[in-house]
Amino acid sequence: MGAGVEYHRRELAFALDATHPSHSLPQLPRAAKSILDIGCGMGQTLMALRLNPGIEAWGVDPDMEAIMAGREIVGSNIHLVLGAGEHLPFPDASFDLVFSRVAMPYMDIPIALAEISRVLRPSGKFWAALHPPGMLAKRIGEDFLRGQARDLAFCCFVALNSGSLRLFGRQFRIRGHCETVQTRAGFQKLLSASGLEPLPAGTRSNQLIVEAQKRQ
Structure with a gap:
């Protein structure tokens, strides 16, 4: 399984x-x-x-x-x-x-x-x-504490994508991912x-x- x-x-x-x-x-x-x-x-x-x-x-x-x-x-x-x-x-x-x-x-x-x-x-x-945005903020904080640079970079993408959707009604997809928070x-x-x-x-x-x- x-x-x-x-x-x-x-x-x-x-x-x-x-x-x-x-x-x-x-x-x-x-x-x-x-x-x-x-x-x-x-x-x-x-x-x-x-x-x-x-x-x-x-x-x-x-x-x-x-x-x-x-x-x-x-x-x-x-x-x-x-x-x-x-x-x-x-x-x-x-x-x-x-x-x-x-x-x-x-x-x-x-x-x-x-x-x-x-x-x-x-x-x-x-x-x-x-x-919600708080979920992403918590994940970013945990990444900082653990030194998870790769996941931190992905979280930055999610934050930027969320802002683009909020301001312009448009999302971006990178390597199959278009994740946002709301x-x-x-x-x-x-x-x-x-x-x-x-x-x-x-x-x-x-x-x-x-x-x-x-x-x-």
Whole structure:
């Protein structure tokens, strides 16, 4: 079993443990019939939601090993497929809820949000757990103390990329990476530009939680 699958198994444990600092789950709309998890891994968040069998759930992830491992343990109403948030393999207006738990920081966010808006039904809900700037600041501080020059250089790229996205709405990709951190105000601006109306959302100690609704 690969390291990626082990990571997703740990994430499943976090998703099932409401006391863990990394625990966060979206709230299902009362009338939801179809939902989508972007960056689903093994489907751990979908499993932790303990879905009613009447809800049709889909998950997309670019890690085929995680998808194959997840297909062996998810319920019959959960369908895991290979895919990326920037190119969702679903028709327009397919879902009542789209969510992404700590996967969007690694995506080209304007493109992913446009895809999310496309596959959401009118008045459909969006939920995401993101990386706040404080997470990057903590990592930079740890790199300084440990003398991790290579990771420190990568953190500087993430900081610059985040600033570019905030100021100009544009990210850069280097060697496959386009990682960013988000502020609530900056992400709400991106949501509005994608046809999604920001909604009030809670917070977690190490995550920025955002919610939105697709305009009719």
